[in-house]
Amino acid sequence: MSLCLMLCPVCSAVVSGVCFLLLRLYISVLVNAFGFQELLQEFKNFMMALKRVLVVNKSYPDAGLKLLKTKLEPTIIPYLDSDPESLPEIKKNISNGFDALVWNTKHRLTGEILDLAGPRLKAVTTMASGIDHIDVDELVKRGLPLGNTLNVLDDAVADITVGLVIGAARRFKEGIKELESGEWKFGVQWSLGQDIARSTVGIVGLGGVGQAVVRRLKGFDVAKFIYSGRTDKPEAKALGAERVPLEQLLKESDFVILCCPLSEETKHLINAKSLQIMKSTAVLVNIGRGGLIDQKALYDALKEGQIFAAGLDVTTPEPLPKDDPLISLPNCFIMPHLGSATVDTRNAMACIAANNILLALENKPMLNPVV
C-alpha cells in the first residue's frame, strides 16, 4: 500500500485531498463549537490596536479622530502648518515607528520623510483631493498605498467657484473697497461688470469639481459650455459640454475656469502666451492650484487690461504675503483657499482619510485609493 502511494501520483493526490478536507472539517467544527470566529476577531482587533498611526496635524477634525480611535490610538502632531515647530516635530516624531500616516498638512511628503518613517510604514492618506504636495514616486518606490479624499469636496469647491465667478465678474472687491472707504460714486457707467447669462464658459479639467460647476452654472443661462482635458469625459454629453483644444477654449471663453490638478504637465498652463489669446473681457477663475498660473504674467495681464478680471481661491505661495502685487489689483478677487472649507465637507474628508487608513491596515483597498 505505502509503495503504491509512493509510486502512484493519482493515489497520493487522492489521499492528500481527503486529508485536506478532513482538516477543514475539523477546523470548522472547532470554530463553531468554541466560538473561534469571535476569538479570531479579538485576535485581529488586538493586532490592530498594536498598530500606530501618526496624524499630522492638530487641525485634523474630531470626526476623523473618533473613527481612528475605534481601532487605534492615534498620535497627533500638536501644531499647525503655520507654526515653525510643525515640520521639525513631524520629522522628529515620524521616526518613532508608525504603521500609517494621515498627512493632513501642506508640507511636502518627501523621500527624506519616508526614510525617517522607515519600513514599518504601511499606508499613507492625505486629507485633500490634491496630491501635488506628495512625492508619489517615492511612495510607489516603497510600495506604499496612498489615499486621498476626492469627490466628497466637489460641491463645496464648486460653490466657491461660482462665488469667484460672480465676485470677479461683478467687481465685488472694488465695490466693497469703495463702499468701505466712502468713495461710492454711483452712476450708470460705474462699476460695470460682465454677464454670466449668454456667455461661453470654458472648464479646464472636467472632473468632479468641473462637473459640479457646470451643473450650478446651468442655472445662470450660460449659452455654451466647453472643456479641455487629457481625455473625453463620458459625463460631458449629459452636461452639454463639448471638448475642445485648450487654445480654442482660451480664445472662445468668457469665463475660463481652472479645475485641474497641478502636475508637471499643467504647471503654468496659464502664462503670458495663453493670457494673450484670451478675450479682453474674459474672467479667469482658479480653484485648482496656484501653480497652474504664472502669477507674474497674470499680474501684467490684469494691470494692462489684457483680461477683465481674475478670481482665485488658490495662489503661490499660500498664504499669499499681504504685499503680493496681485493683492493690490482691484480686478483680482482672491480667497484664502476656502474651497472645501465647510463644516460637513471637512468632517467628511476627515472620515474618508480615517477609513483609508483603517482599511489599508486591514489589507483592504482604501476608500479613495490614488496608488
Ligand SMILES: O=C(O)C(=O)CO
Ligand atoms: O482638497 C484639496 O485639494 C483642496 O484644495 C480643497 O480646497
